[in-house]
Amino acid sequence: MSPRAGSAGNRPKKPDTLAFVESPVQLLNVLEWAHTRNPRTEEGTAPAPGAGLTLVVLSPTDPMTRGQLRRMAELARDEGYEVRWEEARGGTAAPFHTIGGLVPLLRRARRIVMGDPFSRYVQLLLTITGARDLVVVDDGTATMEFVAQLGRGERLVRWHRRGGRPGARDVLFAPVSASARRRLTPTGHRSVEVFSSMPIDSAPDGVRVTPNDFAWTRARFGPPRITKSADLVGTSLVETGVVDPERYLAAVRSLAAAHGATRYFAHRRESPEKLRRLAGETGLEIVRPDLPLELIARRGPIGRTILSFPSTVVHTLPLALAGTDVRVAVCDIDPSWLTENASPRAEGFLSGVTGTAKDVHRLTAVAHTAPA
Template identity: 30%
Template sequence: MSPAARRVGWVESPLQLINAVEAATHLDEPSLLLLRSGVAQLADTARWLEPHLPAGVELAEAASATDPRFRGAARRLVGDAFSGQFRAVVAATGVRDLVVVDDGSAALHLAAVLAGTEQFSRMGQREPLAQRTLGRVTGSRLRAASAAGRVTLFTAYASHRAMPVVPGASIVPNRYGWLRALDGGSPVALRPVVVLGSALAVDGYIATEDYEAWAAAHGPATYLPHRREDRASLERLRAAGLDVVEPGLPAEIVLGSARGLEEVRSLPSSTGATLARVLPVGAVLDVTAVPDAWWTDRADETFRATLTYLASADDASTEED
């Protein structure tokens, strides 16, 4: 297939990269995945994955989504449809043929936007006027493209009870077949119990004190930080007795290849749909619902409701291939 006929992706996080490769593999599409330069863990994840990439999938760095390879592509893939850079490209060039892969739990919010039950905006955030204006254009064009059959959602939430009917869109389950088949070896040593770090506190949605008390209560355990957690918080968790390990790779890679893993404990997040598929046989995922008292004013009702849906791993689809 000629380079012009490839699907070109814009990827801004390690999870988006994994899901983009899964989509290319499952949909059997030659793909060029452009990785946003300067993003923590993304370059490290790309280096780890590169020897394992399926035929026809290439990676390259790009400074922005306005890169001519993405902007000019007839067939695109994106991990964060709410990205300001993606909004700018859609406003300038339209939607065309688009595959959207999971960027965590935002997949359910995007589906609601396409279904017309939510406004186009990043979940849980009060966007400034310029972003809202661009979002209205992007949302309108995405809904029109979806109704015309030009949007595919490739998602681990395909069978989730909160996934709405999206007129015209193709919703394809992501079962992580490619990642589960890898044999790259465990990149780090872990304790039998792992506490998975969350961005809810660092992003201001829940109280830091409550979050750190919850994490510390699970020791002795390995703590895998979220890539946006700050150094001061990690030092407090170390002092509380947790073995803080920073592998520089997504949890899906680290935990999926772990040996002797018994239990993973987390707060509600995309882990309910992703890790449930990739954890070693016998390992249990325990997701703790967020108590009402932990929420801050920044977490609006839509955000809280979505996280409540994700509080039980049983809510996510666990179909087998």
Template identity: 30%
Template structure:
């Protein structure tokens, strides 16, 4: 990934032309990447980042970002319950393109441009669906959608592909996009811009790093029913019995599971909410990060490579997976397991 790629320069040209932008964010990673997108010039000269209300991880991330030197022209606003409307002369930025709120808003308003920022693994699925046929619905990989939800996803897919064809769609990502998929997205007319957290890397470190040598990133795979709970806790217990471990929760982990993690000998659970990219970017060379397949692995490698910190993905044994983990999902997750991903910039 290359924050100074030609795509970013194109984004700066957009900013001179656009005016203003509104970014609606529903997760800490989306909020951080909206700030990066504004810094890269992909949004507008003036951008408002609006978090969804009543989500504690967003409140914590909002507070942490507000303590840093935000890019000129960017405003972090108070949370709102509903996604705001974007007018024709405004760029509308979102992270979760599969959200019913987002898709409904796309059909009831027509922003001048649409920018998609990272929302974890769902971003890769979106790119794959975007390159499909015009009538392919934008639906999440898991779950059975009813007729009305499928109809909304189909209409949203048409709207997004139409925006791509007219040069009004940009995707801003730090994720490893295979070269073939990246080219297919660009062939649809969409602008694909990669970045390496340029703004965040320029900010001073505000949080002390954990003292433990080994840091484990929490996972949503247990709560989502994709891996067996007991296998996961047996693995954690083995780590904690070998050495002290710092555990940074995933925002979707079940509170009862977190309580159980904290009861494991040798494991200390740290406060969650803030993206790992912000919390762990100050680690030292003698430390290491362990994680099950996760988008955070990719971004932390970008941020920590210069510091000599090992960021290791733990391969999930076959017996850990539940029947809910379809082969296609496992294949998606494997994209984040290795350094050599065929990434295009």
């Protein structure tokens, strides 16, 4: 069945809300946001399935991400929402076809929900819409940086990008990015909401912050069966050039041995080569989840202890697993692990991710692990 199959007959002609997602976690958080607007009744059914929300998946090319997005799209359809799958990166002409097909919807929508305000695709779409209500849902820890940059009036740049002069593409896209930043700044005629499970203590004037406590996930799945062993959560910090691969491998090996971890839940962006080496040198079972980890953990089985490096899950898993006996533990990134290409902001940002996490245990046992 194609991603759009089975949905054309009941497609709303004028969706009240358009949501643009490019990752499984973004789609999950749109479902969480929609749940807070349209909670289930005590009988477990939503009073108005769909509620005028159309989810637009701007599909990436990465196979793991696409697979998880397809599964999340199925869950969204099960909840009664319309899902429109766009092969947004399927060739040179794909962006033109995608944007051209979305223009009528963009011009009619009253509200735009987005999972990644740093996305050039999303920033371009924002220049087309006249929607007066804008909502940013979590795209992981990047949400913290987005709020901070918006408050400081800075250009929107992902935290792991190395400092310095913008590249040629950045310069060419600068007017669009600046326009998107202005549209994401609240005015008397335009509201901006950030729906987040991240610790956002202060937001720019006029930005409304709504907490995400994963109520939909907890209502839909679980409680999980809990095993006696530990599970380790992988990170893509090596792939983004932030952490040295040898240091990372040594840290995983030490954590697994110290805590009796048996499984390694791979991040969807981790390279197959790195994962093969991890399996061979640590003995861990490599698990490539077909859904975001919050749903995997809530469905179970899951280890009694979940070990993680600084990442979004140290904030989200305690919420998704609230009421269970699962312990989430986080291991800090030692500064010596950072590569010479890491952004100057990397150390402080990662430290802040760990330091602001609630209901997690801090681990320092491998803080100065050296390569084997």
